[in-house]
Amino acid sequence: MTRDELLVIAAAAAAFVIINIIMWSIIAKKERKAKGIAAAQDVSAEDRVNSVPAAAAAEGFELIDNIVIVHTTDRII
């Protein structure tokens, strides 16, 4: 095997390794993103709010029952 042939094989191997690294880092990034969404789904935080002082802003407005039960702490709004 000549020196040139060895260089071509080395270059091809290097290109193969680089392409693999790029490909697997893209896959890993996508998996992390997907896991982020899935992990948030597993959060089961039951949030029971029993007092909201904002309601007291209006004169004569007094909360008697005040139960809000949700199962995530994430917010969109």
Added chain:
Amino acid sequence: MDYITACDTDIGISKKINQDSVCVKTANTATGKAALVLVCDGMGGLSRGELASAEVVRSFAEWFDAELPFELPDWDWKTAARNVISRLRRLNAILMDYGAHNGIQLGTTATGLVAVNNGFMTFHVGDSRIYRISDKLSQITDDHTFVNRAVKMGKMTPEEALTDPRRNALVQCIGVTGEVAPEVRLGTFEKNTNFMVCSDGFRHVLTEKELFEELSPEKTPDRSAMKSQLRRLIETVKSRNENDNITAALFRAEL
């Protein structure tokens, strides 16, 4: 006059997360009494159903705390109905936009009751239900399901609808369908009448007779009894192997 209310929710026997959200609020105000009872059932087959139901419940809860007190002096039911419909449509657009940006689909039912003194308004999107329970039990919301629509159009019998594989498919809910047409009804409270709002997981395996017998005004004279009767039925539902999350709220205006 007084308002009595209670609610309960349970993850059920097989789901990993409770996607239902519930809210009960009552208040004494300068112009009388006010209440909000709301059950939202996040879509089991969709991603982040619990987020969708939580956002709708939070939105209405914040409205009750921060906006309703200032609307009460000039309270008008027709304006209130328009505002509720606008809020539900706005929430629908927000959830759809969030889903589109995150490459997911999230949705929820929204079924509730707003009470001011001796008047009330029910609002409804999806297949959660409101029942009126007095000397009889009557369902006062219409299921927004494919099979219910087919039955109404005469394309399916009620018996076929019970076993049709599409029986859980919704024709509208908050966050999934481009347009929502909320069902809104106005009414006046009558003596000895309970209102029960529930997710489909609560009612699937209970008969109307059981709902009537266990949640009648006579069986639920106070808040504590309401709470214990709801829990009792939830345990019954679980013992009958219901797979869904289970949520219900009970409300009565004591005239």
